Amino acid sequence: MHSSARATAEALVEALPHVQRWAGRTVVVKYGGSAMVSPELADAVMQDVVLLSAVGVRVVLVHGGGNAVSELSKRLGLSATFIDGLRVTDDETMRIAQLVQVGGISRDIVAAIGRRGGRALGLSGQDGGGWLRAVARQHISRETGLPVDLGRVGDVVGVDTSLVLGLLGQGITPVIAPVAVDAELASLNVNADSVANAVAEALRADRLLFLTDVAGIKGEDGAVAPVASAATLRAWISSGVISGGMIPKAEACLSAIEAGVGGVTVADGRVPHAVLIELLTDAGVGTMVVPG
Numbered sequence: 001m002h003s004s005a006r007a008t009a010e011a012l013v014e015a016l017p018h019v020q021r022w023a024g025r026t027v028v029v030k031y032g033g034s035a036m037v038s039p040e041l042a043d044a045v046m047q048d049v050v051l052l053s054a055v056g057v058r059v060v061l062v063h064g065g066g067n068a069v070s071e072l073s074k075r076l077g078l079s080a081t082f083i084d085g086l087r088v089t090d091d092e093t094m095r096i097a098q099l100v101q102v103g104g105i106s107r108d109i110v111a112a113i114g115r116r117g118g119r120a121l122g123l124s125g126q127d128g129g130g131w132l133r134a135v136a137r138q139h140i141s142r143e144t145g146l147p148v149d150l151g152r153v154g155d156v157v158g159v160d161t162s163l164v165l166g167l168l169g170q171g172i173t174p175v176i177a178p179v180a181v182d183a184e185l186a187s188l189n190v191n192a193d194s195v196a197n198a199v200a201e202a203l204r205a206d207r208l209l210f211l212t213d214v215a216g217i218k219g220e221d222g223a224v225a226p227v228a229s230a231a232t233l234r235a236w237i238s239s240g241v242i243s244g245g246m247i248p249k250a251e252a253c254l255s256a257i258e259a260g261v262g263g264v265t266v267a268d269g270r271v272p273h274a275v276l277i278e279l280l281t282d283a284g285v286g287t288m289v290v291p292g
Contacts, residue, residue, distance in 0.1 A: 012033035018280040023056035025206040026168065027279065030196035032064035035215040035269035042112070042261060045211070048275035049173055050118035057279070058168040061120075061200060062176045063109060064192035065101040072096055086141050086150055089189045094152040098124070101177040109175045121171040123163065125180035125187065132195070133158035134180035134188045154180050156187030156195060159202035197252050208256050209230050210249065211269030216287035217246060226285075227288050230257045253289040264289045 029050035035041045052059050066087070070080055073096050080086040088096065113120040132285035134154030141148045167174045176194040176199065193210065200208040203219070216224035217233070222239050228236075233250050236242040242250050253264040267274045268284035277285045 013196050015280040021071075022052070022206075022279055024058070026058040026060065027052070027207045027209060028060045028062065028196055028200040028203065028205045028208045029275060030062050030064075030208070030267075031290065032192060032195055032270050033211060035211045036064065039266060041269065041272060044180045044272040045117050045269075045275060046112040046118075048110070048161055048273055049113055049120075049211045051117040051276065052279065053118055053173055056113060060164060060168070060174050060176065060203070060205070062178070062192055062196040062199060063101075064178060065097075065105045066192075068100045069093075069097045072100055081131060083139070083148055083150065086137075087137065087189070088149075089151040089262060092145055094187055094189060098179055098187055100229070102179055106175050113173060113175070117271065119171060120175050121167055122175045122177065123167075124177040126165040127161065127256075127278075130181045130185050131160040131163045132156065132176075132180040132190075133160075133184060134190055134199075136182065136188065152188050152231060153187075154182065154190045156180055156190055156198040156243070159198050161202050164199065164203065179261075193248070193252055195254055198254055200261050200264075204260045206262040207279070208253075208261050208264045209275060210264070210266050211274060212249070212266055212286075213268075213270060214266070215268045217242065217250065217266050217289075222241060225287050226284060227290060229291060230254055230291055233289055250289075257289060257291050263291075 031045060035045050049059050050059060073080055073093060102124045110120040110122050134156050137150055137153045137155050139148050139150050166173050176195060178190045178195045180188050180190045182188055217228060219225040232255055237247060237250055249266055256264045264287045265278055265286050267278055271285050274285045276282055
């Protein structure tokens with residue numbers, strides 16, 4: 001037997017108990033960062049999604065797209081305004097965001113999954129009579145302490161899971177764009193991490209996996225922690241071990257755990273096949289946050 005064939009067989013044997021564990025379970029993947037930008041990494045994610053679906057894992061993919069929105073806005077001569085790192089979204093910018101994320105990125109992902117033999121369907125908040133609901137964000141400026149109008153920027157307040165569950169029941173991967181709707185079914189731009197959180201919480205998913213551009217969450221010793229409990233994460237936030245841009249990710253992990261999500265992984269999306277490594281190998285990739 002060739003050594004490569006034996007290595008493949010050994011890898012499949014290693015994956016077997018993980019496949020048995022995850023078959024029939026629900027995994028929400030937040031897809032963004034380098035994993036979206038690099039063609040090689042993007043193709044690896046699509047392969048992962050199709051393989052997981054083929055062995056019975058119910059995968060939901062939530063994608064970002066802020067950089068692509070900025071690029072098209074710039075080409076169209078629209079200047080971007082940011083307050084406290086948040087994009088001010090007027091009606092014209094909202095149309096561009098919808099065009100890029102719903103009409104562009106989602107369709108490309110659905111096609112990429114299809115080319116690999118999988119089945120996927122793109123969703124945004126307007127579908128199914130408004131399955132993903134949000135309200136306009138009430139933001140207080142960090143600089144002035146006064147309310148500021150961010151335009152069509154929203155926070156998720158409701159998730160009707162019936163549409164997503166219907167697709168999963170047919171073996172179809174929902175591909176969700178970060179566009180929700182208000183009470184009038186008008187579009188609101190929503191942070192993709194927040195959408196992934198809200199969907200995972202509403203589904204009570206077995207795992208929420210954030211593909212990021214970091215190796216994971218670093219503990220007190222400065223090394224990436226393979227596993228951390230919710231209590232440990234809270235302590236690290238309080239003591240300053242977790243700081244800066246990692247705080248929102250850590251808080252998102254805690255929110256999901258508190259809502260009944262089985263576990264949350266902050267995974268290194270720069271690693272090819274990070275999703276498969278996390279779910280179907282003994283190694284894992286990044287930091288898994290667990291309830292206890």
